[in-house]
Amino acid sequence: MISAPSRQLLSNGSKILIMFFFAVLLTACGSTDQVAKRSGSRAKTGRSSFPPKKKRTKVVKVDTVQWKEVNTDNKSKNSDSYNPYGEASRKDHYKIAMLIPLESKAYNNSGNGNERMINYYAGAKMAMDQLEREGANLTMTTIDIGNGGAISTKLREAKSAGADVIVGPYKKEDLKIAAEFAKKEEITLVSPWISSSKTTADNPYYVQLKPSLLDHYQKMVEHVSENYEADEVVLLAQEGNKTDKNRAKYIQKLARSYYRSSDRKPIDEYFIPLDSLRESRMLFYDYLALEENEAPKTKVFLIPNMNSKDESFIYGAIRRLTAERGQNKVIVYGMPIVLDSEKLTFDNYNGTSAHVVTSSFVDQKDRSIAQFKSKYYDTYGAIPSTEAYEGYDMMLYIGRAMMQHGSGFQYKMNQDSDGLLQSTIALYPKYQKDDENITTGKKIDYFANKNIDVIHFKDNRFQRK
Numbered sequence: 110m111i112s113a114p115s116r117q118l119l120s121n122g123s124k125i126l127i128m129f130f131f132a133v134l135l136t137a138c139g140s141t142d143q144v145a146k147r148s149g150s151r152a153k154t155g156r157s158s159f160p161p162k163k164k165r166t167k168v169v170k171v172d173t174v175q176w177k178e179v180n181t182d183n184k185s186k187n188s189d190s191y192n193p194y195g196e197a198s199r200k201d202h203y204k205i206a207m208l209i210p211l212e213s214k215a216y217n218n219s220g221n222g223n224e225r226m227i228n229y230y231a232g233a234k235m236a237m238d239q240l241e242r243e244g245a246n247l248t249m250t251t252i253d254i255g256n257g258g259a260i261s262t263k264l265r266e267a268k269s270a271g272a273d274v275i276v277g278p279y280k281k282e283d284l285k286i287a288a289e290f291a292k293k294e295e296i297t298l299v300s301p302w303i304s305s306s307k308t309t310a311d312n313p314y315y316v317q318l319k320p321s322l323l324d325h326y327q328k329m330v331e332h333v334s335e336n337y338e339a340d341e342v343v344l345l346a347q348e349g350n351k352t353d354k355n356r357a358k359y360i361q362k363l364a365r366s367y368y369r370s371s372d373r374k375p376i377d378e379y380f381i382p383l384d385s386l387r388e389s390r391m392l393f394y395d396y397l398a399l400e401e402n403e404a405p406k407t408k409v410f411l412i413p414n415m416n417s418k419d420e421s422f423i424y425g426a427i428r429r430l431t432a433e434r435g436q437n438k439v440i441v442y443g444m445p446i447v448l449d450s451e452k453l454t455f456d457n458y459n460g461t462s463a464h465v466v467t468s469s470f471v472d473q474k475d476r477s478i479a480q481f482k483s484k485y486y487d488t489y490g491a492i493p494s495t496e497a498y499e500g501y502d503m504m505l506y507i508g509r510a511m512m513q514h515g516s517g518f519q520y521k522m523n524q525d526s527d528g529l530l531q532s533t534i535a536l537y538p539k540y541q542k543d544d545e546n547i548t549t550g551k552k553i554d555y556f557a558n559k560n561i562d563v564i565h566f567k568d569n570r571f572q573r574k
Contacts, residue, residue, distance in 0.1 A: 300318065334367035
């Protein structure tokens with residue numbers, strides 16, 4: 110049985126309001142949440158209206174729920190299967206503690222909690238329901254870290270709850286503290302929101318689900334090298350931008366490896382002055398102009414910029430490539446910001462055969478997505494947000510991995526992503542530079558998800574290759 114008390118999400122205009130799972134979350138933070146199991150049979154929930162009726166627009170009071178406490182025995186260590194670097198013994202029942210900034214006090218006072226995290230939590234609860242149907246035996250304890258209080262206190266609450274796995278926290282500085290706590294206490298810590306190689310070291314208890322920026326670059330160059338010749342590829346960057354210059358060096362290093370080239374710069378580089386993106390002259394003449402009787406050619410342009418501050422450069426470059434491509438086949442490889450941009454149009458995507466390197470993508474045409482949307486709507490009376498999909502995938506993956514491999518599932522490098530909606534998870538160990546011997550496992554810095562997809566624009570929508 111999975112214990113995760115539930116409430117409904119209501120729609121209030123464009124906002125989603127949640128009736129939280131634990132009455133404790135609606136009062137004060139700082140106290141230890143008990144690992145709780147619903148007594149008696151599973152409660153039924155009614156259907157929410159969407160849009161809500163007028164009488165449902167106000168914040169709804171929380172019903173009283175009866176609870177009984179579950180014993181929090183220490184994690185057993187079977188000598189036959191226990192690994193001091195993270196492979197826990199197999200158990201019949203596992204406990205997950207999620208440290209998430211719900212900001213329940215703000216919700217309790219005004220109905221304005223952290224909407225993104227509320228949706229994430231709702232998605233995780235949907236996954237717990239699915240795991241229960243699959244026969245998993247899990248308990249999820251939710252600890253709100255959005256109402257203040259030291260992260261060390263929240264971590265001790267998670268330990269007191271008997272957590273086999275801790276999920277979170279959200280802030281980078283809190284995550285560093287949590288990683289050291291997990292290492293000391295030998296508890297697997299899963300970070301679903303932050304990607305950084307500097308969080309911790311020599312710590313196989315730390316699992317990073319969000320692929321790094323460098324992993325995105327590696328996937329970009331790998332995919333391009335498998336489909337196009339080096340002389341067809343051009344790396345775009347901003348002139349005078351130090352970050353772009355350093356990024357170009359790293360991508361050229363990858364290109365040397367994937368193209369097996371001894372050249373210092375196997376692919377062309379074009380550093381573009383920002384002002385020139387607004388000029389009328391042909392900006393990409395050297396790459397796209399055709400000689401008399403020359404056949405149209407294929408040119409691939411890499412735009413590895415990721416930050417929102419670079420959106421004007423990304424938009425300007427793609428807009429100009431769309432206009433200047435002529436009869437040539439122009440292909441742009443970009444980062445997730447290309448997919449999320451509000452400036453780019455279908456004509457831009459189609460004209461540049463846009464490819465996006467991303468670790469998460471919701472294909473609205475997929476049948477499983479449609480089914481999830483229907484269940485989410487029936488449960489919460491709202492359409493799932495991006496965070497809802499993320500929360501669902503995270504909890505479904507972790508729950509299944511624990512039931513199959515124990516709380517040290519990272520050592521199995523679990524790659525079973527069946528049923529996940531917007532991501533694929535493939536864990537690999539990240540090693541210290543002075544020891545990459547996979548047989549020892551004693552120099553593992555942490556485990557990380559390295560799976561990244563390449564989606565492309567076809568038939569007026571983005572879809573997986």
